[in-house]
Amino acid sequence: MTPKTIFEKIWDAHVVHSIKDGPDIIYIDRHYIHEVTSPQAFRGLEERGIPVFRPSLTLATADHNTPTKDQHLPIREELSGIQVEKLKENCSRHGIELFGLNHKYNGIVHVIGPELGYTRPGMTVVCGDSHTSTHGAFGTVAFGIGTSEVEMVLATQCILQSRPKTMSITVDGALGKAVTSKDIIMHIISLLTTGGATGYFVEYRGSAIRALSMESRMTICNMSIEMGARGGLIAPDETTFSYLRNTKYYLENNSFYNDLKAWKDLITDPGASFDKEITISAESIRPMISYGTNPGMALAVDKSLPETEGMNRQDADNYIKALSYMGFSPGMKLDGHPIDFIFLGSCTNGRIEDFRAFASLVKGRKKAENVTALLVPGSKLVEEQVKKEGLLAILHDAGFELRQPGCSSCLAMNEDKIPAGKYAVSTSNRNFEGRQGPGARTLLASPLTAAASAITGRITDPRIFL
Amino acid sequence: MAKEKLNILESTCVPLPLENIDTDQIIPARFLSSTSREGFGKNLFRDWRYDHDGRPLEDFILNNRKYNGKILVAGKNFGCGSSREHAVWAVYDYGFRVVISSFFADIFRNNALNNGLLPLIIPEDEVKSLIALVTGDPGTIVKINVQERRMEVPASGKSFTFEINPYKQECLIHGLDDIDYLINMRGKIIEYEKSRGGLG
Numbered sequence: 087m088t089p090k091t092i093f094e095k096i097w098d099a100h101v102v103h104s105i106k107d108g109p110d111i112i113y114i115d116r117h118y119i120h121e122v123t124s125p126q127a128f129r130g131l132e133e134r135g136i137p138v139f140r141p142s143l144t145l146a147t148a149d150h151n152t153p154t155k156d157q158h159l160p161i162r163e164e165l166s167g168i169q170v171e172k173l174k175e176n177c178s179r180h181g182i183e184l185f186g187l188n189h190k191y192n193g194i195v196h197v198i199g200p201e202l203g204y205t206r207p208g209m210t211v212v213c214g215d216s217h218t219s220t221h222g223a224f225g226t227v228a229f230g231i232g233t234s235e236v237e238m239v240l241a242t243q244c245i246l247q248s249r250p251k252t253m254s255i256t257v258d259g260a261l262g263k264a265v266t267s268k269d270i271i272m273h274i275i276s277l278l279t280t281g282g283a284t285g286y287f288v289e290y291r292g293s294a295i296r297a298l299s300m301e302s303r304m305t306i307c308n309m310s311i312e313m314g315a316r317g318g319l320i321a322p323d324e325t326t327f328s329y330l331r332n333t334k335y336y337l338e339n340n341s342f343y344n345d346l347k348a349w350k351d352l353i354t355d356p357g358a359s360f361d362k363e364i365t366i367s368a369e370s371i372r373p374m375i376s377y378g379t380n381p382g383m384a385l386a387v388d389k390s391l392p393e394t395e396g397m398n399r400q401d402a403d404n405y406i407k408a409l410s411y412m413g414f415s416p417g418m419k420l421d422g423h424p425i426d427f428i429f430l431g432s433c434t435n436g437r438i439e440d441f442r443a444f445a446s447l448v449k450g451r452k453k454a455e456n457v458t459a460l461l462v463p464g465s466k467l468v469e470e471q472v473k474k475e476g477l478l479a480i481l482h483d484a485g486f487e488l489r490q491p492g493c494s495s496c497l498a499m500n501e502d503k504i505p506a507g508k509y510a511v512s513t514s515n516r517n518f519e520g521r522q523g524p525g526a527r528t529l530l531a532s533p534l535t536a537a538a539s540a541i542t543g544r545i546t547d548p549r550i551f552l
Numbered sequence: 553m554a555k556e557k558l559n560i561l562e563s564t565c566v567p568l569p570l571e572n573i574d575t576d577q578i579i580p581a582r583f584l585s586s587t588s589r590e591g592f593g594k595n596l597f598r599d600w601r602y603d604h605d606g607r608p609l610e611d612f613i614l615n616n617r618k619y620n621g622k623i624l625v626a627g628k629n630f631g632c633g634s635s636r637e638h639a640v641w642a643v644y645d646y647g648f649r650v651v652i653s654s655f656f657a658d659i660f661r662n663n664a665l666n667n668g669l670l671p672l673i674i675p676e677d678e679v680k681s682l683i684a685l686v687t688g689d690p691g692t693i694v695k696i697n698v699q700e701r702r703m704e705v706p707a708s709g710k711s712f713t714f715e716i717n718p719y720k721q722e723c724l725i726h727g728l729d730d731i732d733y734l735i736n737m738r739g740k741i742i743e744y745e746k747s748r749g750g751l752g
Contacts, residue, residue, distance in 0.1 A: 242736055497581040
């Protein structure tokens with residue numbers, strides 16, 4: 087048999103039909119929906135007068151526009167309230183399981199799916215959200231789709247997709263002090279640029295990736311889309327299996343060992359080839375921070391911003407435009423620059439491990455007075471765990487409060503907006519203009535860098551504290 | 553359901569010489585709280601087009617009356633970022649039927665084709681010269697023929713053949729929809745489910 091990559095194995099097993107000279111019809115094992123990108127899809131079904139084809143394969147949550155305070159009260163923003171209500175209505179009408187606001191399993195779609203065991207190795211996973219690539223950490227083919235495609239999945243459990251090219255990114259070696267998986271992926275994106283993996287599906291490999299926890303792997307796969315990749319995955323292994331064994335899905339069903347047998351084949355065969363291969367040494371990665379207005383514009387936090395000499399005119403124009411939005415200038419050092427906000431949370435870094443890392447650094451220290459901190463757990467289960475492990479007390483002692491779960495300030499659809507001109511060190515995934523609120527200036531970084539910066543009130547290399 | 557058909561189009565263009573235009577610029581997240589597909593055009597490029605008080609920003613191209621038409625010409629990696637189809641709805645609702653760039657983000661490209669908006673790819677240098685030409689002469693006409701996969705710029709005498717998947721080409725020309733196609737394939741889908749011994 088021809089050696090295959092994991093991506094090819096999963097893709098091939100899900101092709102229902104290949105249209106001649108056209109896309110493949112791909113069967114979807116797991117479909118996640120949320121309040122913002124699903125209402126028009128349900129309306130489409132109603133206009134066609136058709137039901138949801140396989141309601142048991144779709145799971146819903148409310149996360150994008152929900153408030154992170156006083157969730158027991160009615161939602162204050164009228165249109166957000168309507169979307170959340172509409173989701174409830176649509177799910178109940180079509181028999182779709184919903185972990186809505188105030189449900190004990192509510193949270194960000196890419197946090198709850200994995201933590202409950204709804205995402206499992208070998209699956210195809212889609213959601214009307216570009217960070218669906220997160221689920222690739224479990225050895226799945228997972229990618230974001232638009233609302234028309236959400237409607238296709240609801241109507242037929244399939245979508246039409248052209249087969250992407252494949253890329254392997256190998257990270258070998260040991261990570262340095264205070265270097266996290268967020269720094270690995272930000273380093274990779276800074277090398278490839280924001281469009282550098284467009285058209286590719288990535289497999290992350292190598293000893294540095296193998297050594298990561300599931301939470302850290304999710305952070306890496308999550309940001310695959312930030313270099314344009316269709317998705318990114320990691321081969322499942324013992325780390326994956328032991329994580330899954332303790333999820334709600336397997337605690338309630340006894341099929342773990344049956345499933346396990348099938349998962350063992352989910353490896354890239356020796357001799358299988360990728361369209362593009364990249365190798366990076368883990369030792370070369372340092373704590374990262376973004377300085378511009380796309381996630382490719384990032385550098386090690388101890389470095390100075392590049393000068394424009396040597397750049398072509400277009401690159402220099404893009405660079406200067408981004409720096410002028412950010413209020414920076416070429417050659418300056420970011421380390422030590424005053425900040426106004428920090429945001430810990432999102433589908434990138436809103437998991438228990440991220441709260442542990444943040445708490446470990448702020449423990450016994452005090453938040454700087456000039457910093458407003460938004461600490462938003464990725465789910466109710468994460469929130470509960472933060473309390474159970476005693477992290478909440480550590481955070482309180484250091485001057486931080488914990489909010490309720492949701493996407494929050496990552497895209498600022500709810501009230502958690504960063505004011506115009508203010509600087510926010512954010513553990514989220516995008517530093518686009520206005521992403522965290524009109525005029526907001528986002529500095530993407532790891533939970534450790536966010537914690538160090540929260541303590542000093544300035545952009546800070548976390549290594550000074552560790 | 554049927555979409556508006558797109559085969560032959562002759563139009564002036566709006567040049568937007570920026571790279572990596574992300575979907576948060578095309579339609580900021582705070583305007584996504586609608587449950588319908590209509591009406592997003594008025595907030596297209598909202599924060600580049602208007603100031604904080606909602607006054608038009610004069611130097612933004614959409615506020616310059618000299619430039620209009622059904623074709624938007626933009627720098628590489630157009631539509632990167634979020635998967636929000638609202639970005640395509642906004643571009644379409646504003647009145648564009650074609651976006652020309654040297655490459656598009658994958659999800660945006662799919663979303664565009666699912667809504668009858670043609671993402672047309674020509675080489676980066678050609679995008680730049682087209683932008684320069686149109687900026688200098690806003691009356692420059694571009695002719696597009698989807699059936700022949702051809703784009704012409706009579707003023708410069710240039711002509712390009714562009715790539716489009718033949719299936720998607722048919723869909724655009726006839727205003728067809730993937731969903732109808734998939735619904736007709738349900739028999740095959742059920743067969744597939746049986747072949748793997750059930751759901752999921």
